[in-house]
């Protein structure tokens with residue numbers, strides 16, 4: 001894996017990176033507006049990391065109002081080349097049980113009305129279509145997978161992420177439809193984040209954490225308490241995985 005800085009985009013349940021020894025906070029202004037907050041820069045288990053909580057440091061920005069373009073542009077312009085995105089999701093298929101980590105390999109976009117591209121046709125590049133056959137960086141995905149094997153985290157090593165609009169949760173019928181479409185996980189932030197990362201040629205992969213069984217996949221209703229409880233347990237494992245993965249990313253770099 002090559003050089004450039006490394007960033008973590010934190011999702012619900014990861015609005016702060018406790019072990020980050022903060023050296024700087026950088027407020028970025030972008031042509032697309034303000035990112036979710038300043039970039040927090042510091043040493044994380046011996047490596048430099050930039051941290052950006054997607055929903056803001058106090059978790060106040062709902063998924064459909066996240067300024068994804070500003071977030072990705074700010075990271076790119078800070079010299080970031082590698083982005084580890086952490087995201088809370090609902091589990092659709094049987095393997096996706098609450099608390100489990102999953103490393104998706106595909107994504108389907110069901111979001112609408114979000115600013116979803118840097119290529120609006122008015123830039124120098126004119127009309128551009130980026131390849132999205134494999135939406136996540138496979139090298140980074142494999143680093144996550146090998147890290148989770150080493151720590152015996154029992155992660156699900158592939159799966160299709162359904163990106164829904166939110167902020168409401170889905171109906172049971174919508175989840176049935178997503179499953180028929182081949183989706184294993186459902187979350188509200190995977191798009192346009194994944195596509196924008198590709199447009200900026202960032203090395204991007206997602207560490208998804210199952211917060212709940214998706215609508216209609218368990219007996220009861222989905223509560224915020226349930227989501228918070230499951231995430232709190234799972235984030236301990238994510239916080240063990242991240243330093244290992246970041247170390248591996250840095251080791252593999254040419255000097």
Ligand code: HPA
Nearest residue numbers: 088089090186187188211
């Ligand atoms: N659906 C969509 N997004 C989510 C869910 C869900 O069930 N759980 C956590 N994020």
